[in-house]
Amino acid sequence: MGNDDRRDDARTAGDGPTFTPAVEQMLERAHDMCRRHGARLTQQRRQVLGLVLSADRPVGAYDLLDRLRRDTKGAAPPTVYRALDFLLEHGLIHKIERLSAFVACRHMLHNAHDCENHLHSAQFLICTRCGHVTELEDSQIVHALVAATQARKFSIRTSTIEAEGICAACA
Known part of the structure; x- marks a missing residue:
């Protein structure tokens, strides 16, 4: 399977925000981790994770929605909440309850660390x-x-x- 085929559900050219090379590298790790567990990092999930990774502080769901709407038509609250639920379930982000905001699980994504076991x-x-x-x-x-x-x-x-x-x- 070619590298382009491996990224079929992770990105579509021209869709969504552009991320730094460091964030792109973590998104690739997240894609690989999801795939190993039989899950799909869809374009919308990838965009939300990229926005969380790009934020310099914890980010709330409606802040993510505002940022997503800059690049994606039709973004709605259920879209963001479903993506956040998926990312939480797969250990790619954490919710900071005190702030009702989200941060990336950087030790997993920086080190390709998998919390499976x-x-x-x-x-x-x-x-x-x-x-x-x-x-x-x-x-x-x-x-x-x-x-x-x-x-x-x-x-x-x-x-x-x-x-x-x-x-x-x-x-």
Whole structure:
């Protein structure tokens, strides 16, 4: 199968926003990860993921819709919400509940890291002054959480921890 054939449902020339080479590389990884799991990263899902990856801070669904409408006719809230649900289900993004906003799962997409055989976990530091969010990948936090849940005979599948405070730049 040729490279062009592999990308059949991931992009159509001239459709949607243009992304940086770094974002394109992460979109290719996401496409490959979806395909390995029998899922499709459709054009709309790809565009939404690209917009989340391109954002410099967590982005809300209606912000994504506004950005999507700049390049795509007919974009509607259900389109964005369905894409976000898919991306969340496949571990490509995280929802920061405190902000009702979304960020890319960068450790997975930067490192082509697949969470298939272990707990999908994220920890976020949220600055209450500037809104900057930092994603941690701290295995000690994950191990402590797993140990605590196993002691209670609870099987954890996914975890998101949000800590609010003041970042170094605002301190």
